[in-house]
Structure formats: structure tokens, C-alpha cells
Amino acid sequence: MNFQLKNIAAVLAATSLFVSCSNDDDNGSKVVEGAVGEAELFFDNGMAGDALDLGNAYTNSNGETVTVKKLNYIISNVVLIKEDGSSFVYPKAENYFIISEEKGQFTVHLENIPVGDYKKVKFGIGVDQQRYLEGESAQKSFWDLAYANDMTWTWSIGYRFINFEGTFAETSDHGRHEELPFQVHQGSNSATDNYREVTLDLPTTARVREKELSSIHIMSDINVLLDGDTKILLHDNLNAGGTAVSIMGGENLIKIAQNSLKMFKVDHVHNGPGSHHE
Amino acid sequence: MKKYLLLLLFISQFGFSATITNIPPPNFKHYLMDFDDCDACGCSASGGGMGFSSMLDKNFVGVRYFNQSYSSRDGIFKNSPWIDENFNTVQLWARIPVFKNFQISALVPYHFHNRELSTGRQTIEGLGDITVLGLYTVYQTKKDSTVFTHMLQAGAGVKAPTGKYNSAASTGSVNPSFQVGTGSWDYLLAAEYVIKKQDLGFNAMLNYAFKTENDQHYQFGNQLNYAGTFFYVVEREKFTLVPQVGLAGETYATNKQYGEDIPDTKGDILFSKVGLEAGSGKFSVGLNAMLPISQNLTGGRVEANYRWSVNLNYSL
Amino acid sequence: MLSPLLFLISCDNKSDYEEVNARMDFKVPSNFPALAQEIDRNYPTERGFELGRKLFHDTRLSSDGTVSCAFCHEQASAFTHHGHAFSHGINNLEGVRNTPSIQNMAFQSQYFYDGAAVSIEMLSIAPIHNPVEMNETLENIAVKLKKDKSYVELFSQAFEDQEVSSNNILKALGQFMTMMVSANSRYDKYVRKEPGGNLSEQEKSGLELFTQKCASCHKTDMFTDSTFRNNGLPPNSKLNDLGRETVTGFASDRYKFKVPSLRNIALTAPYMHDGRFGSLQSVLNFYASGVKHSETLDPLLNANGVLGISLSADEKEALIAFFQTLTDEEYINNQLFYFKT
Structure with a gap:
């Protein structure tokens, strides 16, 4: 009698342990029409597969050793695309963001995204010409935000799509072994439209759900700007005095725009109620 | 005595599979079959341990501590820093015989893990996944006087999601196993074969875990564990020693979320292992260490450094 | 309350x-x-x-x-x-x-x-x-x-x-x-046939010359086609103002400046992007005999082996007379744009 009771008690105890742990609540998987969730694009900056650290030196395949002091860029016109090709275009008025390495601004936060399964993300690097021509009426506070992040030109009015600055030394025998400053300011001007858009595949599906955050972790490769499909040697772009390099116009920006198409790729996607990236 | 030893060895080999501790079977009165359902590298999730009592008394209680050291790359870049991850488990286990040739064993782990991410120290602790396993002796050499004795055991079991799985704990790092539980019901199959001649024996063990999807729609990949161990029984009047050496390996299939494969989560590893157990009267102690020989875990982003364990058993 | x-x-x-x-x-x-x-x-x-x-x-x-x-x-x-x-x-x-x-x-x-x-x-x-x-x-x-x-x-x-x-x-x-x-200069009133739109013979002659020799760049009643051109001004060696190239970065835009509107030209001396000419006479003298060749010199000022625009003294006078008709008195006196500070 005792034995039986003990056994029964033991079995019951064991069962309750199991039962309390199993959870049939399946509120995460359903896609409810009309519901919205959040997503973010987290930009993790790098140079040819190594992490970008401001102040560190990197040598590219052009033989130039570059020390990056500043890297900011404008991301805009974000679109999330589903497997069937249908897409969600984030509201234009809020669809302009600034990524800044020095300020630790790496995240594009998106709200009120229709729940669903997204397989690609598309976005632009810089400000599209159409938006720019709409002038201040359309851009409003984005000009102020860009100005505060050194992403505007005021001598030739426009936005800097990429602000990439630092110093460089030459490792080949050009007869120079000093650190010279360089500035690469990518942007459009009234003659050339250098705005470009890229569409990236997501390695796993971004599942936007209510009360959840889908985090798309993007790796950038800044090296491709000067050392991409087309090579741009800083040495070849020295000013008349040979004291610095300023790449802000002309053919170079067209090359950089082309190179920048390979600047981004999605490393991985986190789904679920997990925490944001820092 | 030898027969019992044999049985012990046999049993201890059983849960051995690569789980967290991968403790070599044999030995002696209490075998720590460390049957640890190690999910994707790190296997901290279940860390089960199967223990069998001595032949003198099949009922026993034991406690064991084991430590696993891993390094993982904290970041997505080639030059992202490698951080150390320390997985610690304290385990209680008991063994209950049900009827002739059939035993049930249960494992209750408690985990406390830590690691230093670039964003700060992260710790996780709590009850792990409880494992219950049933084993049947399929064949056993009866005659005492044969040169070689054999034993074959097979069984099945289940691991319950008593340990909490929280995706946030492993978000932001490359190691998906920094958890105390898998959050899923997992099902196990196991088989073990021991061959012995006088004092020297060899134990071969194989087991396979079918993992299911948890309520956060994450599913760890199925896992195959295997081991081969040589052991030698040194029997004296007042005590017995069993030194042992061998190899153990683990293979993990790809993890999935919402049924979709997650890249770079499968892996495999091969360890060399060495250990010693000593017993006297109702008590026994064991010490064991494992070092990796070759590995490729989570796409090369996690590396196992070593594992070691110590245990104390008391037969009832 | x-x-x-x-x-x-x-x-x-x-x-x-x-x-x-x-x-x-x-x-x-x-x-x-x-x-x-x-x-x-x-x-x-x-x-x-x-x-x-x-x-x-x-x-x-x-x-x-x-x-x-x-x-x-x-x-x-x-x-x-x-x-x-x-x-x-x-x-x-x-x-x-x-x-x-x-x-x-x-x-x-x-x-x-x-x-x-x-x-x-x-x-x-x-x-x-x-x-x-x-x-x-x-x-x-x-x-x-x-x-x-x-x-x-x-x-x-x-x-x-x-x-x-x-x-x-x-x-x-x-x-x-x-x-x-x-838009209310004497020229405008002449073109729109409004009262006060009278041009003298010399002014009409200037208008005709203008249409023949200047309007290829200074087009329409806005007197510009809004393009950027190098009109042969020798660069100021101290400034070396690259003009349009500063904005676009293309060497092909070097020393090109926007074709300005000529409205109210009589009032806006000195002339050119660097104000180097103090009078309309100097401007026309330049076009007649001062144009210098350079790589980006506009082809319209380098036609048939002739640099610039050939103008006789009489023609220059007629043109200057015409330019006076582009002054819009209403504009410069319009109270709408005035603000007392």
C-alpha cells in the first residue's frame, strides 16, 4: 500500500514537472492580417571582411594603406520584399536614415511593417534625385539631420551620400612615405545622379510578427569604394600641391557609385522577441 | 565481481555519447554515462548523465560536476575577437531497476554558464532538461569460463523541455547553444556493446537524438554520438581502480527556425578522452578529461577547448 | 478672468x-x-x-x-x-x-x-x-x-x-x-506691343544685331539658355576659378560659367563672373577682339577660324543702345520688394 502510494506520488510529481514545461502556446507563428510588427537593419561596418575600427590602418589591393577617421552614409528608400515579389515600401517621409561610425549610429529602425515573411531587402545609398529636386518642402528636417552629421554640401547644395575620410600612406615606391589626408564625399550634383539602389537576399527569412522584432544584420565592406570593381588610387588624385586628396566630383564619383553596389550583404537575420542589436 | 564490473562498464558507456561530458563509460560501480544531449556544439542544453549503480546495488544516487570550455567568435568579421564561454553543470541522477534486464535512468541537470561578450559579461543559469531513458539487455554472455564476454544493450528515451529556452540569450552571438534547455521534447535511441577479456575491455557506444521544434519555432539539429573506450580493471581487496582511454565523437545536423535551415549551425567534433575511477565500499569517485582532436562546429565560429568532470556516487 | x-x-x-x-x-x-x-x-x-x-x-x-x-x-x-x-x-x-x-x-x-x-x-x-x-x-x-x-x-x-x-x-x-x-522693361513692352514700348532706330538695329550675333547663347526673352559655357575669358591666374568643374568634377567643364540673363544689364556693372569689365563697351571689345582659345572654349565663339564675335564700332554702339532697353524701372522701384530695416 505504501509502496504504491509512493510510486503514484513519484509518477505524478514527475508528470507535473513535464507538463509545466511544455508550452503549446503558438502565438508566434501565425500571420494575422492587418497586424504590424517591427524590423531593423543593423549595419556592421567592415573593411574587406575585417571589422572597421576608426583609427586602424588597412592596406588595400592598390597597395595603399588607409586609416579611416570618419565613415558616415545615408540609407534611404527601404523596401521589404516577399517571396512572391510583392513588397512593402516604407513611408517616404520617414525613409531617410544616417549611419555614422563615429556616433555609433548603426541601426535603421522600421515600425508598423505588415506582418509577413520577407526574403529580400532593397534600399538606396544616398538621396534620390526626385526627392532632392522636391526641395526643402519635401525634405524638411532631414536636411538638418544630415547637416548635423556632416552629410551636406553647402558650396554646391546637396547631400553627401557617403562621407569617408582619413589619412593614407603609400607602401609602393612613389617616393612618398607620409600620412596625407583624404576626403571622399560621394553625392549627386546638378550634372550627375550618383544615387544607387541595391537589393539584397536574406539568407533566412525575416519573419515580421506582432510584438516581435526581425533584425537584419548587414555587413558592409568599405574597401570596395576605392578598391572594388574599379580601382581608384588616392595617389592619382592628389591636389595640385600634393598635400591632400579630395574626391568630390566628376568621373570618380561615378566609379564609386558603381563600386558601392557591392558594398553591402546580409550576414544573418534574427527573428523573434529577441533584443535589438546595440 | 567481474560480471558486475562488466555490466557497469557496459552501462556507463551507454549514455556516453558526446554529450557535454562524454564521460567514458566504464568503470566500476557507478557509471556515469554521460548521456548528454549536446545540441549544436556547446551542448549545454541538456547535459544529461546516465548513471548506473554497481551490480551490488542497482539503486544509487550520485552527483557530478562537469565543465566545458569553448571559444566563440564575437562578431561577424574575420578579425572579430574570440571570447571564452564556460559551461558548468551540476547533475543529480538516480537509477531504478524495473524488472529483469530492464532499467530506467533519470538525469536532472542544473546549469550555470558564463561568457564575456564585447558588450559585457553574460550569464545564464537554471534547471536543465530532464532525461529519462529505458535500457534493455539484448544479449549477455552467460558462461563464466569463456575467454571473451559480450554484452549488448539497446534502449530509448526522452528528454523533456524542463530547461528554459529563451532565444534572446543566444541572440547577438554566433553560438546558438548558450542556453539551459532546448525548449523541445527530444527522443533518443541508444545502443552499446562491450567486449572483455580478463581485465581488459572495450566499449563501443552509439546513440542518436531526434530533436523537435520548440515554442519559439527553433529546432536544434539531430545529433549522433559515438565512442570507443579501452578500460582496464585493477581490483584489490579494499578498492578497485579503472583507468580508461578512448575516443568520442559528436555530429550535429543543421538547426532550423520556422522550418528553415539556419546556415553555419551544423558541426562535428572528435575528442580523445582519458579517465580514472576509484571505488571503495559504497562510495566511488571519478575523474575524466576530454581534448578535441578535430572539429568543425557552427561553421568554424565556435571551438571546443576541453571538457572535464568529477563525480561522486553512493550506492543505496 | x-x-x-x-x-x-x-x-x-x-x-x-x-x-x-x-x-x-x-x-x-x-x-x-x-x-x-x-x-x-x-x-x-x-x-x-x-x-x-x-x-x-x-x-x-x-x-x-x-x-x-x-x-x-x-x-x-x-x-x-x-x-x-x-x-x-x-x-x-x-x-x-x-x-x-x-x-x-x-x-x-x-x-x-x-x-x-x-x-x-x-x-x-x-x-x-x-x-x-x-x-x-x-x-x-x-x-x-x-x-x-x-x-x-x-x-x-x-x-x-x-x-x-x-x-x-x-x-x-x-x-x-x-x-x-x-518683365516690364521697354523691350518687354515693345515685344508685347504695350504702351511705352517704343524703340529707336538704333535700338532696333541693336536688337537685330543681338538676335544674329548673341542670341545663340542668350536665348529667349530670358536672354539665357541656362547652359554653362567657356566664353574665352583668360583665367584669372590668382583665382584660377574652375567654374562648372567645381560642381561637377569633370575636366570638360573647366572654365565654363552659366550664361547669365541680360535683363537690367545697364544696372549691373561690373560684368562677368569676376566683374573684370567695368562697362558694356569693354564687354563688347572683349567679344570682338579679346577672346582667348582654350580646350573648353565654346565652339560658337570659335567658328570658321574666327575667335569671338566680329563687331564694328557702330555695331557695338547699337548693341549698347539696345541693352539700355532691357532696364526695368518698375522692378528696381517696386515697393513690394522694399523693406525698411
Whole structure:
């Protein structure tokens, strides 16, 4: 009698342990029409597969050793695309963001995204010409935000799509072994439209759900700007005095725009109620 | 005595599979079959341990501590820093015989893990996944006087999601196993074969875990564990020693979320292992260490450094 | 005691806005080419225009409070800087280009000699930020203006969001400039056959010569085709102003400057992007015999082996007489653009 009771008690105890742990609540998987969730694009900056650290030196395949002091860029016109090709275009008025390495601004936060399964993300690097021509009426506070992040030109009015600055030394025998400053300011001007858009595949599906955050972790490769499909040697772009390099116009920006198409790729996607990236 | 030893060895080999501790079977009165359902590298999730009592008394209680050291790359870049991850488990286990040739064993782990991410120290602790396993002796050499004795055991079991799985704990790092539980019901199959001649024996063990999807729609990949161990029984009047050496390996299939494969989560590893157990009267102690020989875990982003364990058993 | 006051205030606000901020009347003169800016995006309203005019004359737009837009853009000289080749901005710092006229801005798609701006709303950013002109930022200006009640009121009446913001400062200036249309010179009245549109024989002869020899670049009644050209001016060796190349970065744009409108030309001496010619006579002498060859020299000034435009002394006189007819007295005396500071 005792034995039986003990056994029964033991079995019951064991069962309750199991039962309390199993959870049939399946509120995460359903896609409810009309519901919205959040997503973010987290930009993790790098140079040819190594992490970008401001102040560190990197040598590219052009033989130039570059020390990056500043890297900011404008991301805009974000679109999330589903497997069937249908897409969600984030509201234009809020669809302009600034990524800044020095300020630790790496995240594009998106709200009120229709729940669903997204397989690609598309976005632009810089400000599209159409938006720019709409002038201040359309851009409003984005000009102020860009100005505060050194992403505007005021001598030739426009936005800097990429602000990439630092110093460089030459490792080949050009007869120079000093650190010279360089500035690469990518942007459009009234003659050339250098705005470009890229569409990236997501390695796993971004599942936007209510009360959840889908985090798309993007790796950038800044090296491709000067050392991409087309090579741009800083040495070849020295000013008349040979004291610095300023790449802000002309053919170079067209090359950089082309190179920048390979600047981004999605490393991985986190789904679920997990925490944001820092 | 030898027969019992044999049985012990046999049993201890059983849960051995690569789980967290991968403790070599044999030995002696209490075998720590460390049957640890190690999910994707790190296997901290279940860390089960199967223990069998001595032949003198099949009922026993034991406690064991084991430590696993891993390094993982904290970041997505080639030059992202490698951080150390320390997985610690304290385990209680008991063994209950049900009827002739059939035993049930249960494992209750408690985990406390830590690691230093670039964003700060992260710790996780709590009850792990409880494992219950049933084993049947399929064949056993009866005659005492044969040169070689054999034993074959097979069984099945289940691991319950008593340990909490929280995706946030492993978000932001490359190691998906920094958890105390898998959050899923997992099902196990196991088989073990021991061959012995006088004092020297060899134990071969194989087991396979079918993992299911948890309520956060994450599913760890199925896992195959295997081991081969040589052991030698040194029997004296007042005590017995069993030194042992061998190899153990683990293979993990790809993890999935919402049924979709997650890249770079499968892996495999091969360890060399060495250990010693000593017993006297109702008590026994064991010490064991494992070092990796070759590995490729989570796409090369996690590396196992070593594992070691110590245990104390008391037969009832 | 307070509640009746609140009642009054809350009642007035909305109706004030609707009542007083009427749209202004912008018309495209019949002899003008089409608009080049989308003025509907920022259509001039009475309050917006007034605000823009007030800002245009306000020295607080400069960092040390000494320079306003009107300082260099003087109405009597068709909004250029009378007699100055280069202007001096704050701290007496000198610029490197001659102050261009502000007139008919809504009919232009490119601004400044090098096309640094394409939007009538955005162009004010350049002089405001230029360290040798006003050396200020829009953000700072907004801070200064917020302390002035008259501005706070004007902004709230002029714009729906009622904010004293960078955005609204630029829009107000844009509205002001949109209304600055100069279309009533004697020439205009002649072309539109309006009373007062009489040209003398010499002036008519000048017009004909102009059409033959100058209108290929100075096209339409706007007197420009808004392109950038190198007209053969030898570069100033001290400045080496690259012109359009500064904006586009293309060597093929080197030393090219925007073809300016010739309206009110009699009032806007000195001439050219660096103000090197003090009189219209010098300008025509240059075109006749001073044009220098360079890689980007405009082909129109290098036709049939002849550099420049051949002009006899009589022809030059006729042209100069014609140029006088482009002066719009109404424009330079229009009280609408005047603001007493």
C-alpha cells in the first residue's frame, strides 16, 4: 500500500514537472492580417571582411594603406520584399536614415511593417534625385539631420551620400612615405545622379510578427569604394600641391557609385522577441 | 565481481555519447554515462548523465560536476575577437531497476554558464532538461569460463523541455547553444556493446537524438554520438581502480527556425578522452578529461577547448 | 478672468491664419519661357512672402549680425552689388565671384555661375553657409529668430506647422524670390506691343544685331539658355576659378560659367563672373577682339577660324543702345520688394 502510494506520488510529481514545461502556446507563428510588427537593419561596418575600427590602418589591393577617421552614409528608400515579389515600401517621409561610425549610429529602425515573411531587402545609398529636386518642402528636417552629421554640401547644395575620410600612406615606391589626408564625399550634383539602389537576399527569412522584432544584420565592406570593381588610387588624385586628396566630383564619383553596389550583404537575420542589436 | 564490473562498464558507456561530458563509460560501480544531449556544439542544453549503480546495488544516487570550455567568435568579421564561454553543470541522477534486464535512468541537470561578450559579461543559469531513458539487455554472455564476454544493450528515451529556452540569450552571438534547455521534447535511441577479456575491455557506444521544434519555432539539429573506450580493471581487496582511454565523437545536423535551415549551425567534433575511477565500499569517485582532436562546429565560429568532470556516487 | 481671454485667443488663431494668408498672384508674362521651378510646392502666400522679404533684409542671417542678403543684392542695381567686382562678407572677407542678380528666379533651373543649386528653396543655403559671405547655419538662425516675437508670429501665420525652422526659413526666402519677376522693361513692352514700348532706330538695329550675333547663347526673352559655357575669358591666374568643374568634377567643364540673363544689364556693372569689365563697351571689345582659345572654349565663339564675335564700332554702339532697353524701372522701384530695416 505504501509502496504504491509512493510510486503514484513519484509518477505524478514527475508528470507535473513535464507538463509545466511544455508550452503549446503558438502565438508566434501565425500571420494575422492587418497586424504590424517591427524590423531593423543593423549595419556592421567592415573593411574587406575585417571589422572597421576608426583609427586602424588597412592596406588595400592598390597597395595603399588607409586609416579611416570618419565613415558616415545615408540609407534611404527601404523596401521589404516577399517571396512572391510583392513588397512593402516604407513611408517616404520617414525613409531617410544616417549611419555614422563615429556616433555609433548603426541601426535603421522600421515600425508598423505588415506582418509577413520577407526574403529580400532593397534600399538606396544616398538621396534620390526626385526627392532632392522636391526641395526643402519635401525634405524638411532631414536636411538638418544630415547637416548635423556632416552629410551636406553647402558650396554646391546637396547631400553627401557617403562621407569617408582619413589619412593614407603609400607602401609602393612613389617616393612618398607620409600620412596625407583624404576626403571622399560621394553625392549627386546638378550634372550627375550618383544615387544607387541595391537589393539584397536574406539568407533566412525575416519573419515580421506582432510584438516581435526581425533584425537584419548587414555587413558592409568599405574597401570596395576605392578598391572594388574599379580601382581608384588616392595617389592619382592628389591636389595640385600634393598635400591632400579630395574626391568630390566628376568621373570618380561615378566609379564609386558603381563600386558601392557591392558594398553591402546580409550576414544573418534574427527573428523573434529577441533584443535589438546595440 | 567481474560480471558486475562488466555490466557497469557496459552501462556507463551507454549514455556516453558526446554529450557535454562524454564521460567514458566504464568503470566500476557507478557509471556515469554521460548521456548528454549536446545540441549544436556547446551542448549545454541538456547535459544529461546516465548513471548506473554497481551490480551490488542497482539503486544509487550520485552527483557530478562537469565543465566545458569553448571559444566563440564575437562578431561577424574575420578579425572579430574570440571570447571564452564556460559551461558548468551540476547533475543529480538516480537509477531504478524495473524488472529483469530492464532499467530506467533519470538525469536532472542544473546549469550555470558564463561568457564575456564585447558588450559585457553574460550569464545564464537554471534547471536543465530532464532525461529519462529505458535500457534493455539484448544479449549477455552467460558462461563464466569463456575467454571473451559480450554484452549488448539497446534502449530509448526522452528528454523533456524542463530547461528554459529563451532565444534572446543566444541572440547577438554566433553560438546558438548558450542556453539551459532546448525548449523541445527530444527522443533518443541508444545502443552499446562491450567486449572483455580478463581485465581488459572495450566499449563501443552509439546513440542518436531526434530533436523537435520548440515554442519559439527553433529546432536544434539531430545529433549522433559515438565512442570507443579501452578500460582496464585493477581490483584489490579494499578498492578497485579503472583507468580508461578512448575516443568520442559528436555530429550535429543543421538547426532550423520556422522550418528553415539556419546556415553555419551544423558541426562535428572528435575528442580523445582519458579517465580514472576509484571505488571503495559504497562510495566511488571519478575523474575524466576530454581534448578535441578535430572539429568543425557552427561553421568554424565556435571551438571546443576541453571538457572535464568529477563525480561522486553512493550506492543505496 | 483668464478664460474670456483664452476664448478670444483660441477663436482667433485659426481664422487669422485662413483670413490673412492669402495666395499671391503669380503670373507668367506672355513673352517669357515656361517656368523652370515647381512653384506649386511652395506657392507664395502673403505672410510667407512678407516673412521672406523680412529675412532677406535681416543681418541676423550672418554669424556676426552685419551682413544680410540685401547687403550685396541691392534693389537699385537689380539686386547686384553696385560697383563691386567682388563683394565683402563678414569680417570684410572678400569673395571670389561677382554678385549675380536676383530676378526671374522661378524661370531658372540652375543657380550661381557654376550650377551649385537647382532648387529655388535650397539655393539660400550656399550664401548663408559660405564662410566669406554670411558664415552662418540655418540652425543658428532659427535659434536667433525664435527670440524675436515678430518672427515667431510671422512664421506661425505663414506656415501650417507654425515652426521657426530651417525648412520654413528656406521656404519663405523661396517664396520671396519667386515673386521677384522683372518683365516690364521697354523691350518687354515693345515685344508685347504695350504702351511705352517704343524703340529707336538704333535700338532696333541693336536688337537685330543681338538676335544674329548673341542670341545663340542668350536665348529667349530670358536672354539665357541656362547652359554653362567657356566664353574665352583668360583665367584669372590668382583665382584660377574652375567654374562648372567645381560642381561637377569633370575636366570638360573647366572654365565654363552659366550664361547669365541680360535683363537690367545697364544696372549691373561690373560684368562677368569676376566683374573684370567695368562697362558694356569693354564687354563688347572683349567679344570682338579679346577672346582667348582654350580646350573648353565654346565652339560658337570659335567658328570658321574666327575667335569671338566680329563687331564694328557702330555695331557695338547699337548693341549698347539696345541693352539700355532691357532696364526695368518698375522692378528696381517696386515697393513690394522694399523693406525698411
